[in-house]
Amino acid sequence: VxxxxxxxxxxxxxxxxxxxxxxxxxxxxxxxxxxxxxxxQTKASGGRVAWLGDLDGHLPTEPGVLDLCEAALARFAGASFESEALVPDVDFE
Known part of the structure; x- marks a missing residue:
């Protein structure tokens, strides 16, 4: 982190x-x-969240971590946030 x-x-x-x-x-x-x-003191609402996930398999994660994070990400929709999965157009090799 x-x-x-x-x-x-x-x-x-x-x-x-x-x-x-x-x-x-x-x-x-x-x-x-x-x-x-x-x-x-003010409840957050409306906004955008970018989600990188595991960078299309280039970022190793422990089993279950991505599922947990994606479930948490879904909670943003309840607060009127938009989320978008992003994978940067870069050469990871």
Missing amino acids: EGPMGRNIRDIALLLDEQAGYHPQAPLSHAKEGSFLDGL
């Missing part, structure tokens, strides 16, 4: 609050207003 990991979305929001913002030893940092927790 690349990027933050947490037990739930609230944990990720708390982590991002700590990682973002101003620090005197980071000259390119800046103060941010608000919190990543603020957006959790």
Whole structure:
């Protein structure tokens, strides 16, 4: 996994609050207003989700993982999200 990991979305929001913002030893940092927790009060609806899956067999996964992920992806439809399976047009070899 690349990027933050947490037990739930609230944990990720708390982590991002700590990682973002101003620090005197980071000259390119800046103060941010608000919190990543603020957006959790509103139910998400409408949007698009791209799904890479196993990259058409080029990304090995444990048995059952893809089925579990695809079942979770189907839940986005209940929140008015569109999902699209994508396979980048690249040479994997």
